[in-house]
Amino acid sequence: MTFTTSNISQQSFGLAGSVPATLTLFNRLSTDDKLGVLWFIYKEMGNGAVTPAATGAARLQFATGLLGQVKDLSPNEQLAFMRDLVNRARTPMTRAYGVLTNNTKLAFWYQLAEMMKAGDVIGVPSVYKLSPRASEVYSGIVALEFGQQITLLRQSVISMGYDPFA
Template identity: 60%
Template sequence: MTYTATNPATILNNQAVDVTSVTARFQRLSTDDKLGLLWVAYTEIGRSITPAATGAARLQFAEGILNQVKQMSQDEQLKFMRDLVKKVSTPITRAYGTLTNNTKLAFWYQLAELMESGVVIPVPPYYKLTQEANNALVAIQNLDFNQQITVLRNAVVDMGVDPLA
């Protein structure tokens, strides 16, 4: 699947693009738009995210959560992902909340890999980003690599439930 937008300058209304505004754009999306955007972002720019995400993270701390997700039905997997985004307090979203920022980034990369391989519920082949989600994707793509990683990290850090909060 290829996701592109025509005339990104028009979509961004010639506004200065920075990490804060792009993160805010992501945060305004619906739950399913956030999940769709993460999927597309990881498939479109994921190959360059891999070293940054997994190299800095202690993914072994996320393995237990990933293994639990693998054991769920596809409906339960989708519910889990939606619960993470909506910050619904469950044992598994609280476990996610204890992960470090970089481990959360690596977790989502691994989850996308599992989705791509079919182990976790995949995004339907007919899926298309909404206009709002596509605009956010274009904004992310217009950032430099480090800024892209920061926006994605900001997006996934804000998910789940911190049991200590």
């Protein structure tokens, strides 16, 4: 195949277009569906379905205190906090999240999922199944290439929480 300017533009647009389209679908999900999709994404990291995010690049030490606060909450309060993050509620803890850098927010969710796996934070019930819409979004994320997955994950979590400076 010969590459011309128009094929390259079309190919680039097709690849870049799948992230915004999938992100739009993600943003239209209910709060609990968003949490479910994030759980399944992070649960599948390392199993080949989703590429693990490079959390070492993020300054997770800035989120350690907040993660400790989440761990100290009751299971119902932990779930309420996660819902508050997704819904951009204005609470002291969501404000602490809101001022984190984009990479730290991505690392925060990765660490939160690890805490869920370890049983330190309320997890998704083992019988939980994604809704049809959430399953479609999850499949769309899995189909993305590594860089696109990270971009989509970062874009999905950066707007969460409450940023008092925004």
